[in-house]
Amino acid sequence: MGFLISYLEIVVEWVVELNIICFLLMSPLRKKKRFLLRFMGGFIISLVVALPLTLFYQKFGFTTWGRTLTYSLLWGITLASFFFSYDDSFMRVLLFADMGYIIQNLCYKVFCILWGILTYAGAFPESGPGALLFKVGYYSIFGLQVAAYYLILIRRSHRAISDKQPAKPTVLLSMVIMVILIVICSMIDIYGEKETGGAFTFPTYNSFVFKSGANLLLIVTDYLLLLLLFSSTRKNDLQYDVEQLNFLVSQSEKQYNISKDTIEMINIKCHDMRHRIKAILNEKNIGKDTYDDVKKAIHIYDSKINTGNSALDVILTEKSLLCGHDNITFTCMADGNAVSFMEQVDICCLFGNILDNAIEATKQVKEEDKRYILFSVSSIGNGMTKVECSNTYEIAPKKEGEIIVTSKNDKANHGFGIKSIKNIASKYDGSVEFKAEDSLFSVAIVLFNAEN
Numbered sequence: 001m002g003f004l005i006s007y008l009e010i011v012v013e014w015v016v017e018l019n020i021i022c023f024l025l026m027s028p029l030r031k032k033k034r035f036l037l038r039f040m041g042g043f044i045i046s047l048v049v050a051l052p053l054t055l056f057y058q059k060f061g062f063t064t065w066g067r068t069l070t071y072s073l074l075w076g077i078t079l080a081s082f083f084f085s086y087d088d089s090f091m092r093v094l095l096f097a098d099m100g101y102i103i104q105n106l107c108y109k110v111f112c113i114l115w116g117i118l119t120y121a122g123a124f125p126e127s128g129p130g131a132l133l134f135k136v137g138y139y140s141i142f143g144l145q146v147a148a149y150y151l152i153l154i155r156r157s158h159r160a161i162s163d164k165q166p167a168k169p170t171v172l173l174s175m176v177i178m179v180i181l182i183v184i185c186s187m188i189d190i191y192g193e194k195e196t197g198g199a200f201t202f203p204t205y206n207s208f209v210f211k212s213g214a215n216l217l218l219i220v221t222d223y224l225l226l227l228l229l230f231s232s233t234r235k236n237d238l239q240y241d242v243e244q245l246n247f248l249v250s251q252s253e254k255q256y257n258i259s260k261d262t263i264e265m266i267n268i269k270c271h272d273m274r275h276r277i278k279a280i281l282n283e284k285n286i287g288k289d290t291y292d293d294v295k296k297a298i299h300i301y302d303s304k305i306n307t308g309n310s311a312l313d314v315i316l317t318e319k320s321l322l323c324g325h326d327n328i329t330f331t332c333m334a335d336g337n338a339v340s341f342m343e344q345v346d347i348c349c350l351f352g353n354i355l356d357n358a359i360e361a362t363k364q365v366k367e368e369d370k371r372y373i374l375f376s377v378s379s380i381g382n383g384m385t386k387v388e389c390s391n392t393y394e395i396a397p398k399k400e401g402e403i404i405v406t407s408k409n410d411k412a413n414h415g416f417g418i419k420s421i422k423n424i425a426s427k428y429d430g431s432v433e434f435k436a437e438d439s440l441f442s443v444a445i446v447l448f449n450a451e452n
Contacts (some may be wrong), residue, residue: 002123007054010061011049011074017107017142018078019043022100024150029088029096042081049077062193067186072179075101091171098174103153106222107145111138112215120202150307153226177225188214252263309336312377319355326363327371334377336358338385341449342428350387350424353417354443358391359443365394383449390442397436420444 023039032038053070060066079097086093115137192211202208305316316332323330339347358373365371373391380386421443425432430447 003054003058006058007051010057010070011050011054014071014074014104015043015078016045017104018075018100019047021103021107021146022078022082022097022148024146025100025103026082026093026096029086029092032085032087033375035085038085039184042084045079045084046081050074062190064183064186064190067190068179068183071125071182071186075178075182076165085132091168095171095174095229098171098178099226101178102181102222102225102229103149105185106219106226107142107149109215109218110145111141111223113219114141116202116208116212116215120208152303174229177229181221181225185218188218305332305334307334307336307377309339309347311344312336312339312351315348315351315355316375317361319352322359323373326359328362329372330375331372332375334375335379336377338377338379339447341451342447346424346427349420350445353421354387354389354445357417358389358441361393362391362396365392380446383451385447385449387445387447388442390440392439393436394439395443397434397441 019039020433050073053073057066061070074308075097077162079094082093082097083090089377115134192207192214202211305313305320307313307316313336316334320330320332322328342350355373355375358375362371362373370392373389375389377385377387422432425445428447429450430445431445435444
């Protein structure tokens with residue numbers, strides 16, 4: 001096999017295939033400016049850098065170690081070109097590149113089985129790796145497979161693999177898997193070629209069965225490897241979510257204690273200041289209207305909500321002060337006894353997240369007279385408690401299907417407030433319903449007191 005043919009069939013075809021698959025697979029990754037120009041530049045540079053590998057392959061490509069090293073270096077060169085165009089973390093690019101190689105190998109092995117059957121059946125007796133018909137068949141089947149994998153697998157992988165950073169063990173696992181896969185493929189291909197004289201030559205029925213069985217085994221292995229990587233990534237995502245939710249709980253406890261002390265201190269200071277200002281205003285003979293304005297201003301910070309539940313009192317008082325600061329009308333009707341069965345930390349997380357989300361959305365309403373939050377907690381009998389919160393909004397909440405999701409760009413580190421609300425409701429055998437219509441967002445939660 002001449003140098004040019006070896007270069008085109010061993011290097012160029014392989015790099016082109018991997019680039020096509022990874023281009024589709026890596027579409028969720030962050031990209032650098034002038035991405036397409038960079039991607040094409042990286043592709044061309046990788047082909048130039050890989051030129052010496054053709055000579056290496058011609059000399060050592062018929063040994064397991066030589067072929068393994070050739071394709072490992074080709075993969076490494078292609079991976080390096082991806083960092084020229086993608087502005088994402090090393091771990092994420094590496095993980096997606098590993099998956100790209102597995103899908104590429106999967107496409108090739110499926111073709112080997114299909115073309116092997118046709119060749120053994122005598123449909124293309126003169127066809128081989130250099131024949132035009134072989135190339136047309138190969139590219140056609142490869143294209144159809146890539147299209148199918150994109151629609152069935154790759155698009156779903158974008159949802160399965162979130163924008164969180166993959167764990168190092170997962171990336172290390174993907175690297176080990178890729179190397180092992182290259183070694184196994186090299187061993188099987190070389191053994192088959194030596195025994196039968198070519199990749200698609202079948203002098204005996206046993207040789208046909210051996211090659212077809214080996215390729216089928218590799219196809220199953222590829223599918224299992226992809227499933228393993230997706231499952232490992234999903235497991236890492238769930239573990240990350242648990243860690244973030246636990247952190248959110250601990251922060252809520254700390255915030256509760258800080259808010260409790262702060263509100264008590266404000267109340268004491270406001271109580272003393274009200275009497276001092278009254279004395280000063282009386283001495284200065286200031287008018288009643290001025291006195292009422294000052295009294296009203298102090299009263300905003302001197303008002304404490306009493307529901308009968310100390311934890312709920314602190315949360316509602318704090319959020320009431322925030323509403324006052326942002327000119328939001330906050331109407332509250334809450335029976336603290338209705339949530340007496342809940343743990344204090346759950347009260348802090350649940351009602352803190354509900355009201356934080358409501359305040360965040362309402363303060364964006366441009367017309368201040370349309371900023372309002374309605375909040376209620378009540379017992380509805382049979383050991384059940386209902387929590388309702390409604391607020392106006394300027395920017396409609398984002399949805400994925402029927403699910404409300406965070407509107408912040410960094411989804412990896414946001415959206416845990418909604419998850420926390422759902423988890424706490426589930427803990428008390430409850431339900432959560434979100435609704436957004438006519439510029440009014442509402443959340444309705446039913447909690448069940450198991451003690452009753």
